[in-house]
Amino acid sequence: MFKRLRVSDGRRMVPLTIRNYARGDFxxxxxxxxxxxxxxxxxxLWWNEEQLSEHVTRFPEGALCAEIDGIIVGSMTSLRRNIDPNTRHHWSSITDEGYIRNHEADGNTIYVVDICVAPNFRKLGIGKWLMQSMYETVVRLDCDNLLGGGRMPGYGDVANEMTPEQYIEQVVEGILHDPVITFLLQCGRLPIGIATNYLEDEQSCHHAALMEWRNPFKKERV
Incomplete structure (x- = not known):
């Protein structure tokens, strides 16, 4: 993966490169x-060099970074797994605590391990470009879908008033805004369930919304 484009925050245009990260970027x-x-x-809990080494060795196609003027301002990491979306799972088990040693080269799903963008660059749409680039990887590798658990940090403020499912429904309908789930919805991902005890995350009451993007170009298996 290597692409050059220009992005804007509505005030300025800046050059952005999206590429696979490598050892020199650790x-x-x-x-x-x-x-x-x-x-x-x-x-x-930040990435360590052993984890990053596993990423670029086991699934380099799923190791993306966004770069502006030689500065890495965003990254996204994934692995391939054979996953039934209806099966209960946790971030630690599905991603091998972020080490992805359980990566399956023929996995039907690209699973998101992590995505982040530097705070000073979050109005440039970099997160959406990283997500779009990972969708392209889903299509190129002929996987069924992209899946991952989305934090729901706004849920903790209303947890006494509604269930996680009701919260996600109201975010989808636009009644409530959640900084993570709303972003994922804007990227085209849809909720397919709630994962309990997904992460140690008090803001989300330890829940996550399983957010999916299905490959619209999926080839039929012979």
């Missing part, structure tokens, strides 16, 4: 995680 990727997940988020 320090910049860790620095990006530090920007995106500052304290009190535990630093031991």
């Amino acid at each position: 320090a910049k990727l860790v620095a990006l995680q530090e920007q995106c997940f500052p304290p009190p988020f535990p630093s031991e």
